[in-house]
Amino acid sequence: MFRSNGRRALRILVPLGLLAAWEAFSRAGFLPRNLLPPPSAVLYAWADWIFGFNHSAGSDSGTWLMDASASGMRVFTGFTLAAVTGIMAGIAIGWSRVAEASMEPTLQMLRPIPPVSWIPLAVIWFGIANKPAIFLVFLGAFFPILMNTIHGVRTVDANLVRAGAMMGGREHQLLRFIVFPAALPSIFAGLRIGIGSAWMLTVTAEMIAVKNGLGYVLWDSYNFFRYDLVLAAMASIGLLGYASDLAVKALMTATLHWQQSTTVQGRQG
Amino acid sequence: MAAIEISGVRKVFRNATSGDELVSLEGIDLAVASNDFLCLLGPSGCGKSTLLNMIAGFETPSAGTVAVDGQAVSSPGADRGMVFQQPTLMPWLPVWENVAFHLRLKGASRRARREAAATYIDMVGLTGFADHYPAQLSGGMSQRVGIARALLMNPRVILMDEPFGALDEQTKMEMQTELVRIWEHHRGTIVFVTHGIDEALTLGTHIAVMSARPGRIKALLPVDLPRPRDVTSPRFNDYKRHLLSLLRGEEAGSLPASLAVPA
Numbered sequence: 001m002f003r004s005n006g007r008r009a010l011r012i013l014v015p016l017g018l019l020a021a022w023e024a025f026s027r028a029g030f031l032p033r034n035l036l037p038p039p040s041a042v043l044y045a046w047a048d049w050i051f052g053f054n055h056s057a058g059s060d061s062g063t064w065l066m067d068a069s070a071s072g073m074r075v076f077t078g079f080t081l082a083a084v085t086g087i088m089a090g091i092a093i094g095w096s097r098v099a100e101a102s103m104e105p106t107l108q109m110l111r112p113i114p115p116v117s118w119i120p121l122a123v124i125w126f127g128i129a130n131k132p133a134i135f136l137v138f139l140g141a142f143f144p145i146l147m148n149t150i151h152g153v154r155t156v157d158a159n160l161v162r163a164g165a166m167m168g169g170r171e172h173q174l175l176r177f178i179v180f181p182a183a184l185p186s187i188f189a190g191l192r193i194g195i196g197s198a199w200m201l202t203v204t205a206e207m208i209a210v211k212n213g214l215g216y217v218l219w220d221s222y223n224f225f226r227y228d229l230v231l232a233a234m235a236s237i238g239l240l241g242y243a244s245d246l247a248v249k250a251l252m253t254a255t256l257h258w259q260q261s262t263t264v265q266g267r268q269g
Numbered sequence: 270m271a272a273i274e275i276s277g278v279r280k281v282f283r284n285a286t287s288g289d290e291l292v293s294l295e296g297i298d299l300a301v302a303s304n305d306f307l308c309l310l311g312p313s314g315c316g317k318s319t320l321l322n323m324i325a326g327f328e329t330p331s332a333g334t335v336a337v338d339g340q341a342v343s344s345p346g347a348d349r350g351m352v353f354q355q356p357t358l359m360p361w362l363p364v365w366e367n368v369a370f371h372l373r374l375k376g377a378s379r380r381a382r383r384e385a386a387a388t389y390i391d392m393v394g395l396t397g398f399a400d401h402y403p404a405q406l407s408g409g410m411s412q413r414v415g416i417a418r419a420l421l422m423n424p425r426v427i428l429m430d431e432p433f434g435a436l437d438e439q440t441k442m443e444m445q446t447e448l449v450r451i452w453e454h455h456r457g458t459i460v461f462v463t464h465g466i467d468e469a470l471t472l473g474t475h476i477a478v479m480s481a482r483p484g485r486i487k488a489l490l491p492v493d494l495p496r497p498r499d500v501t502s503p504r505f506n507d508y509k510r511h512l513l514s515l516l517r518g519e520e521a522g523s524l525p526a527s528l529a530v531p532a
Contacts, residue, residue, distance in 0.1 A: 159357040166325060167371040167422065168347030177373065181361045258361045258402045 037228040046232035049217075057229060060217055068236060071202050071213040074130060075244065078137025079198045086142045086194070087187055090149025095179060107146065115139040115197075116204055123209045133205035133213070140201040141194035145187070152186025153179055185259065188252040195248050199241040214240075272426055272458040273301040273324060278333035280319055280484075293319050295483035297333065301426075301475075306452055306459045308473035310466065312516065316484025317462045321428050324460060325351050338425050347371060350419030350427040354434055356411035358403040358418075365390060365399040368417045389417035392451060409440040416448070426458040433468070445471050449496065466512050470505060471498050478515045488515055 019039045026038035037045075045057050052062020060067075089107070092099035115136050122132035156179050164178045206215025214233050221229035278297040281290050294316040301307050309317040322328040323335050326345040335342045337349060345351075358367045366373070368389050369382035377385075383399075390399050393413040403411060412432050419427050433441045449472060452459060463469050469476045470492060478488045492508065499505060 157357070159353055159355060160359060162327060162345065163351065163353065163357045164370070164374070165345040166347070166349065166351040167374055167418070169374045173374050177370075178359065181359070184361070256361075258404065 034225065034227060037231060041228045042231045042235070045226070045228040046235070049229065049232060058224070058226070060221070060229065063217075064236070067212060067214050067217050068240060070130075071199075071206065071215065071237075072240060072244075074133040074137055074202045074205070074210075074213065075195075075198045077130075078134040078202070079141050079195055081134070082138045082141035082145055082194055082198075083191060086145030086190065087149050090146045090187075090190075091153055091175060091180065091183070093146075094150040094153025094183070095175060107143075111143045111147075115201055119205065119208055122205070128209055128211060130210070132209040133202050136201040136205045137198045140197035144193035144197065145190040148186045148190025148193070149183060152183030152190075155186070156182040185256060188248070188256065191248050192245060192252070195244050196241065199237060199244070203237055271300040272303045272305070272338060273299070273460065274334075274336045274339075275299040275320070275324075276334055278320070278323065278330045278335060280316065280323070280328065281331045292483040294330075295485055297484075297486055299477060299486060299489070301458060301460060303458055304456050306461065306472060306474045308469035308476045309460065309462045309479060310464070310469040310476050310512065310516075311479030311484070312464060312481055314484075315479040315481040317479050318430055319484070320479075321430055321460060321462050324426070325349060325428050347422050348425050350422050350424035352412070352415045352419050352427065352429040352432045354431045356403070356408070356415045358411055358414055360403045363400050363402055364395065364406070364414055367403065367414055368421055370418060371422045385421060386417075389421045390414075392420065392455075393417040394447060407440075408436050409444055412436070412444060413447075416451070420451070420455060424457070426460060429459065429461045431462050431464070434463075441468070446497065448472065453496070466509055466516070467500055470494070470508055470512070471500065476512065478512060480516075480518065 023038045023040060026033065026036050033041075046064075048054055048057040049060050049062070050064040055061040089099075089103065093104050093107075094100075118136060118139060119132070122135050126132040126135060160178050160182060161174055164174045169177065202213065203215035203218065206213040207219040210216055214236050218230055218233035218237075221227070221233065276298050278294055279292070280294040281292050283290050297320060309320060311317045319328055323330055324337065324342060326342045326349070329343075342349075359370065362370070365383055365386035369377070369386040372382045372385055387399065390396060393416050395410060395413050395417070398406070398410065403414070406414065415432065433444050436444060445468065461469075461472055463472075473492050476490045476492060477486050478490065479485065480487045490508075490512070494502075494504060494508070
């Protein structure tokens with residue numbers, strides 16, 4: 001059994017160990033060094049990309065913050081749009097038979113279409129800029145949020161709704177004060193899946209349909225054989241994706257503070 | 270005027286797949302006077318909860334009428350309070366917000382809600398628990414919150430569907446005493462569904478004994494026992510014997526002379 005300090009150390013030790021192994025492997029020379037740059041080289045290129053001290057990152061030197069915020073803005077905008085529409089459509093479909101009959105078949109047919117397959121149309125409709133990326137992020141995040149909201153609304157304890165009706169609640173009040181908060185645990189599950197898809201899709205869109213952002217730098221560096229920057233871009237995406245999941249998780253913990261998760265041993269986790 | 274008037278009520282449930290019809294209630298006539306504490310007593314499946322749900326407005330009768338305060342019941346509403354078998358509290362709201370939920374629906378300010386809630390939280394003996402969440406409460410405490418929530422609406426009638434059914438014996442007895450205390454203090458009409466003979470005799474001013482398939486009211490028995498009621502007294506046991514024979518479907522005949530209500 002690991003005590004909590006031990007577990008905290010593991011969270012850091014395992015990634016550090018992996019990095020050290022990679023550094024050693026890369027320096028051992030089994031592969032040409034520019035094909036698999038060691039972490040130290042990646043960090044060096046990354047640092048110049050961020051701070052621009054010696055232009056070793058070429059034209060990307062010092063542009064990291066701009067690239068990261070461009071990608072982040074696309075994720076944020078697309079994800080927010082998906083959250084608002086996904087939650088509203090999900091509540092409508094989960095609650096009303098009419099909304100279910102009119103919207104669900106269409107949405108369920110659109111759902112299996114991979115968001116990336118919309119890229120050609122997105123470029124034709126929106127051109128090469130932010131919009132196609134935001135559109136793709138929206139598509140990727142919308143469906144998990146929608147499906148989880150529908151599920152959450154359908155599994156709301158009917159007695160809670162009855163109790164609300166008995167206290168004089170009208171339909172819109174029951175939806176706002178009972179169904180929505182009761183469905184929040186499921187909605188948050190959808191939001192967390194959605195934020196993951198959002199990063200995948202913004203990067204994909206930037207490789208094809210946008211001329212800046214982390215995904216663009218990644219693809220551009222590949223074209224210029226700068227695999228150190230490719231790796232730095234990948235690491236940036238991983239870290240920012242992780243950070244945005246942590247942000248959604250923090251929002252969830254703060255909102256669902258009334259939920260007491262209990263482990264098998266009965267400890268509160 | 271009676272607080273609740275039920276006349277000629279019949280309820281038929283139709284099985285959607287087989288098309289079979291099940292007569293759940295048949296020929297129900299019942300008048301509950303203001304400030305009565307009526308217990309609906311009967312075995313599972315006798316339709317006592319269905320009858321209560323009709324007064325609540327969750328079910329509509331297939332024939333006949335249900336009226337509260339002279340008004341036909343058409344839907345759920347805040348003129349009737351309901352305490353469910355399960356506490357059905359909003360788990361995301363603290364106790365005081367649950368108790369004052371009705372006021373939240375009416376758009377009352379936070380301060381007004383907090384103050385109103387405090388009164389009823391004290392009344393059900395939960396002083397000090399206003400900021401607890403439902404997950405932190407025991408079953409008995411949760412039902413107290415449910416009762417406070419119903420009382421706060423100051424309804425014409427309170428409907429209770431086996432609210433103590435899931436509680437252990439000790440807690441159940443405690444809650445019964447508490448409910449009688451609140452009812453004596455607060456006054457109001459209560460319809461209480463139970464399958465417990467002792468519970469019905471401990472609580473009710475009247476007991477409607479129901480039989481199953483189809484659900485009918487077999488007898489309406491006024492309970493003339495001093496409060497607090499002593500479950501071990503001979504008179505209590507006379508009532509119990511009488512109720513048991515009614516429930517077993519024996520031809521109980523007329524009420525034993527010892528239980529006749531003095532004119």
